[in-house]
Amino acid sequence: MKRRSRTAQVPLWGVVVLSLLGLLVLGWWTHVQTRSDSSDGRKTLVFWGTTYLGEDIYNLIHEFEQANPEYRVVMSSAAARDTTGDAQRLLCAIAGGVPPDVVWFDRFAIGEWAARGALTDLRPMLAAQDPNDPSLIRLEEYYDWTIAEASYAPPGSDQPPGIYGIPCSADVRAFFVNTDILRQGGYVDERGEPLPPRTWEELREYANRLTVYRVPGDKRSGIVRLGFAPNVGNSWLYMYAWQAGGELMNPQRTQVTMTSPPVIRALRYMVEVYDDLGGVGQVNAFQEAQQGGDLDPFLRGALAMKIDGDVFIEAIADWRPNMELGVYEPPMPADRLAAGAQPVTWSGGFAYVIPATARHKHGAFKFIQFLTSEHGYRLLERGRRERKQSEGRLYLPRCNGNRRLYEAIVRE
Structure with a gap:
């Protein structure tokens, strides 16, 4: 004759007691964690x-x-x-x-x-x-x-x-340039001194010429050395929008103006630079393979130029205090400079x-x-x-x- 197996059951009163104990413990823990006075x-x-x-x-x-x-x-x-x-x-x-x-x-x-x-x-x-x-x-x-x-x-x-x-x-953003790479690329003045780009147009040209690929001429093969990319460092769309004469909101701060011509121009410029380099995916793949500290790509010559915060000067002083370095105002649209606009950067x-x-x-x-x-x-x-x-x-x-x-x- 088969015996029926009986599953152990907790009486209802036991469930109630356990629940009350749990609430008491939770209440005590909450009081301890949130009280504003210490034991002294x-x-x-x-x-x-x-x-x-x-x-x-x-x-x-x-x-x-x-x-x-x-x-x-x-x-x-x-x-x-x-x-x-x-x-x-x-x-x-x-x-x-x-x-x-x-x-x-x-x-x-x-x-x-x-x-x-x-x-x-x-x-x-x-x-x-x-x-x-x-x-x-x-x-x-x-x-x-x-x-x-x-x-x-x-x-x-x-x-x-x-x-x-x-x-x-x-803090403030500045344009950091490995001037040794500029010399290697032939970007020097009549005295042989490094000649940094001053305009967006020059910056785009430098970015192309100073970027090196695993297979020369094949942008799909991967980037070995990056000349420049708009978002590498600490610079984003708003930087380029302001340089182009735009704003992201109206003066009353009641309307977003992301579709204004200067902002669209800035975004188009960023896209064009990324496209020149083989696409944003290629640049992101390059970035993801990089490290910090003394292995930072700028410090070891794998990045020629970038816009970054002034705190990066600390990294240079820590790891490569004797590197050939130039710190400049970020390049501006040529037509804006010709119209008398002053260089633009941003602070936070x-x-x-x-x-x-x-x-x-x-x-x-x-x-x-x-x-x-x-x-x-x-x-x-x-x-x-x-x-x-x-x-x-x-x-x-x-x-x-x-x-x-x-x-x-x-x-x-």
Whole structure:
């Protein structure tokens, strides 16, 4: 006689008890993770920072805690490749009322996030500063365009713009040229000095002549050395659109103007350069095979020219300080230069922001004051300088949004 197998079953009351225990554990964990005070009674400031600030940021945080014993700073990151482009975690934290208190934030995105109501307008805090505070933020000391980029007012309104971030860095794009490759290609003046391209038309010609393929004349065989490509480095459509005299939005910032003739011209130029080189696929394949550091294609002679941020000068100083190098204004359309247009480039950088639902806004602003103070900037730069010198490398100050502080460091 066969016995029936019986499957073990959990009584209904057991399911209820387990569910209640799970909810209790989840509630306890949520409380621990989101509470704003530490076990010693100090208020916890959460700072989403970046490795760009260097190791000395921890010394600066320690000094802030010593000067402000009511606060404890926890530095972490967003665990996202791009806080502004991959924004889900930060936006969810803001919507849920548990965001970090201070975020190192890309300035170009401040207007978009301010329009969503995700950031705190800092004007009341700026106005309430103690004029005798050594960490006083003086907006007049900053490059005006960094403050403009960190400000926002609804498009088409007469409202004065709010200030949603305090700039902490600034950068600029330049045209980097391996002048040794120019000599090899015969691009020299009557004195034998390298002759960089000045116009789009010359740049396109140089890009073609200086690009080398695995099989000479066969663009499908793969690129061994790239002369130039529009998006290799740190330069995009908006760079070329501005050079062509275009804008991506109307002056009121209420309408996108991507189909305006100058922007179309810029995009067409980019496509033509890529097509000359065998197509964007060939250039992308070349890029994907490259590495960074001392194996960067520009540093090892596999890339002749590129438009990139000034921070690339650091890589040159670190890995090839004696290379033949030229740094110039990016080439412009010939007809625009003939009409008297000045060379165009673009600048950006980062700022410290306070999310709209941050729990310790007063402490967050005090922390931003400390970070952006002369003492804070000098401490971070001193750490970088000492590390570079200990490694036998050249130290170059990083540009700060505060013009007075940056120019003082450069002069020293």
